[in-house]
Amino acid sequence: MSNYLSTAKADHLFDELKPIFRSILIDHNRHQFKKAQELINALQEFIKELKATISEDPNLLNDIWVLNCFIQLIDAYGRTWEKITANQFVSSWDYLQSCFDLIRAIKKFSKINVQFFEQQLLALEKLYPYNVFFSVGMVVEYFECSICGHHIDSPNCIHLPGNLYSGEMAKSIGKNIMQIDHIAMTHNPHDKRCVVKYNDTDEAFNAVSYLATLLTSNKFQISDFTGLEISKVQSLKPEYKNYGRNKICLCGSNKKFKNCCITKAFIETDHIKILATHRPIELAI
Ligand SMILES: [Zn+2]
Ligand SMILES: [Zn+2]
Incomplete structure (x- = not known):
């Protein structure tokens, strides 16, 4: 039985990496963001090399994808706080939203506990002045699968958008934008990056x-x-x-x-x- 991921091997790896994750968070607490960044770079390099050695096991590749999301979360988390403590609130917002994207992905594909981050960041989000967002609707000719390149709804494509295939997420890519259909203002959009920007000193x-x-x-x-x-x-x-x-x-x-x-x-x-x-x-x- 695995605790967080689908393979015991990835689970073991996650446990082994925990002390490094913790020391990165301690660096964040000390506002030593550069030092934290060096550790994150080393982790990303390690994951890259690891991926190159596994070609057969699709489950393990998916787990490595999730582990990489977790490293990216720690990274985006640190950058969010780095920007905040430097009074760069506008750019901190984008990193904060990246954190939420990564938290969603980690929760979808693993049992890694991200509650600490999610709770804290949801509270943090409430401190920002943004509550109306713009969302653009457009008409495209067709959607292409990011993995096989076929039309996403053709019988040639077996992939479901948002699912993992050997460590790669299938996405549907809108091709040939025909027209912008509408621009909506909404309170709860999929992507909260499209906001009326203030100055950092506002x-x-x-x-x-x-x-x-x-x-x-x-x-x-x-x-x-x-x-x-x-x-x-x-x-x-x-x-x-x-x-x-x-x-x-x-x-x-x-x-x-x-x-x-x-x-x-x-x-x-x-x-x-x-x-x-x-x-x-x-x-x-
Ligand atoms: Zn009166
Ligand atoms: Zn496909």
Whole structure:
């Protein structure tokens, strides 16, 4: 019985690599992102060489594909935090989305536990100002299979898009775009990279920028960030701050404020509490 992957050999390999994954995460906690990167490069080189030695076993090749996804996840995870602690919030978003793509792939093809990453990153995602996304719909002539090159729905192609075949994922590639059909705005698109971009210094990034400050001033470590507590708070609109209840209302009605706009003078805002608790790195992997 294997624990995480479909072959015992890959399982064993994953166990052997765990100490390296952990030391990469410790480097991230120390903000030594370059050092972490060197270890990741070495791991990727190792996987490449390993793949070259296996040609027969399709299950093992699929497992190696998943292991490679896991290495890419650690990589994208580190880059996300590297960008955040450097106040480069716009580019951190794209790495964060890569993390989610990789988490989905790992969960689909293995039992590797990625809960630590998923929970933390979902909380992190909520700190960003993005909630409307653009999604482009287009009409294409046909879809081609990335593995065999045939039309994806022809009898010549036996591959299902999104499945693994000897360590390669079958994808359907849209060929010959005929026209852009529509551009939709949506709250929950497949790809969240298409967003209205802000500048890194925009106050829309206040929440994630505050988190960056906590990390760079060593209030806690990256792996200690566990989630958020979001509550609604009522606060007076700026123009009514310290405004006397018996004064004539600002709206021009000639009535007293307390008998007029007082109920409309409040706005509801999110109050976000960042949660962190010290936890051992073994919890992640
Ligand atoms: Zn095919
Ligand atoms: Zn009024």
